[in-house]
Amino acid sequence: MKASGIVRKLDSLGRIVIPKEIRKVLGIYDGDSMEIIKVDNEVVVRKYIKGCIFCGSDKDVIEFNGAIICDECRKALSQY
Known part of the structure; x- marks a missing residue:
């Protein structure tokens, strides 16, 4: 995966914002479910697909x- 160079800080509730440009490219829209998984020592966030x-x-x-x-x-x- 190509790095985008965008850095976001975690807020006090553990949330981050996925930039609009990235959501648009990946087809992620308001109300979509996201899956959060641990792969080795990384956190992977992806659009949840049944x-x-x-x-x-x-x-x-x-x-x-x-x-x-x-x-x-x-x-x-x-x-x-």
Whole structure:
């Protein structure tokens, strides 16, 4: 990932602001859920995308009766 050179301070409640320019480029909008994970010794913040209830994939997913299912698992289910 290319560094953007933007530095932000943590406030007293542990919050930071993701600059508007970065949100726009990444397609992050007001009300979007964000996922915060620890990877090695780094904190990674990314847009939360629901994954398939069977395999966890977030590629080619559809919602069916409130459940997220990927295309591959949907095809596998159709064989039963």
